[in-house]
Amino acid sequence: MKNHTIRISLLLLFILLWIIFSTLSIAKASTVQNELQLYSGRQTPVTVAIGEPVSLPIGTGDFVLRHAGEEESSGPIANWDSSLLAEMIENRLLKATVFIEQGEERLSVSPSLSTENGQLMLSFQPSHTYGTSSSDFSIRIRLTAIEPIYQGGKKDEYISHPVDTSENLIPILRQGEAFSSIIEFSAVYASILDYTAPLFISSKNITDGRVLADGGSLFQAAQEKGGESQLLFSLDGSNRYTAVFTFSPSQNQGDVNLFYTHTPIAAIHSAYPGISFYYLSFPGEPSFSASGSLTFPVLNGEDTVVYHWDSKGPVRMESVYDKDSKTVTVQGIRKLERYVVAPASFEELFEMNPNMGGG
Helix, strand or coil, rough: CCHHHHHHHHHHHHHHHHHHHHHHHHHHHHHCCCECCCCCCCCEEECCCCEEEEECCCEEEEEEEECCCCCCCCCCCCECCCHHHHHHCCCEEEEEEEEEECCHHEEEEEEEEECCCCCEEEEEECCCCCCCCCCCEEEEEEEEEEECEEEEECCCCCCCCCCCCCCCCCCCCCCCECCCEEEEEEEEECCCCCCCCCCCEHHHHHHHHHHEHHHHHHHHHHHHCCCCEEEEECCCCCCCCCCEEEEECCCCCCCCEECCCCCHHHHHHHHHCCCCCCEEEECCEEEEEEEEEEECCCCEEEEEEEEEEEEEEEEECCCCEEECCEEEEEEEECCCCCCCCCCCHHHHHHHCCCCCCCC
């Protein structure tokens, strides 16, 4: 009797486990079946500019709607361009969502979807890297059917109710079904096109992101000018005042990112109000194969002082004053970093006006 009871208990346990397993399998299959895949043929990364806002129209191209487990070639063929997607979203047939699939840290503004001028637009902004290589990331777009979607009576017409109600039509998308696609992006800085010496990296270069210099082109341009090269950088945004980096690149000169700013350093700007300084900062700290010199226009004749600004603050640099050209030059520069040109030393500026915060 006892053994019979044990056998019955084991049989009931087996039946219970079989029911649980079957239920989970059905639930899993249903979940997978509700996710359709988008095959739009996007294999090559889309190239965009680093540091600039990006707004792109999103359309599917030719794609196949298919349930998981079905052959890739099965299912209806469609081509939903940006305008049609925007219309279907506005008619509440589709809901669009966007996710960062990979490389979240490489975006300063997260991706978003919106309908603008009758088109579905994807907007985001890649973060500055100040480097020479591309910044790669991918974004997933998912479209979910709010209502069942049927083919309408006209080309590129999609409706939530079948035209012919007498037939038991199967919708292209059932309510709640979704399909998604991953778009890969490669954010880059634009390459400098003209290496004619002297090479002027203007404010427009910065605005356009055209700051990537090819090492081989720098070397070749220098050879055509007797082995010496000059890079010019704006100090005021209007390109009236410039700093000049003079060097002799070797054959193994690498690529450099010449992005720079002349944004005031907050600690100096607040400590010495009303006093003019030149600021020149290279966030990418471009490095060169040979040491060179950095020349600035003077602010106060031979009293002009050049500082290197590091993590600890200002470090005064040895400089040579040229009366004829009205410039000061610092030697031994192999890496461009962060510089401040002052009309006098900070100590002298403080002595002139003790109410200032310098010293």
